[in-house]
Amino acid sequence: NAGVTQTPKFRVLKTGQSMTLLCAQDMNHEYMYWYRQDPGMGLRLIHYSVGEGTTAKGEVPDGYNVSRLKKQNFLLGLESAAPSQTSVYFCASSYRPGQGHGQFFGPGTRLTVL
């Protein structure tokens, strides 16, 4: 039982390049989330999904796209990376958040955009 895994762990991009971050969970959770963490700003929600085939915008969605083609996977895409997207990205999943189930987090991806 791996929990929530993220690929890659580190990445350096040049401005304008694109990339996809992969999140996978093996807990059969319906809900999945992408956050970014910047110094002094805590975690901010980028996008989330309440089930396979669904996505929704979070607090800071601009510049990102997501897809949830399979229940266990949640992809975060950057079409044209900008230095402002330098951050640590966390994926999380949850069973029934509305009933107080906590979120389980992946180990994070450190992205640097030059």
Next chain:
Amino acid sequence: AQTVTQSQPEMSVQEAETVTLSCTYDTSENNYYLFWYKQPPSRQMILVIRQEAYKQQNATENRFSVNFQKAAKSFSLKISDSQLGDTAMYFCAFMKGGAQKLVFGQGTRLTINP
């Protein structure tokens, strides 16, 4: 909109001491859940403890306990017999009942000194 405030950016105590981290939140909801997450230097976000707003009894998990004051909208975390491994960022988080998203505080950096 709900907000979560952690007024202590940093704290430092000696090993074996007891430490209390503060968290206040603002909501008009009556049904909600509160969480404390730990983020050690490894970056992994770990759920420490959760509290259901409709329960008057404070949650406890081994050395970790909360002081939940619903009327004051306060949710502090007490760590007893602190250990070096407790050194981490601690985030307080709020979720409205039936909702899908967590609202995080800015975090408190806790250092346990030998």
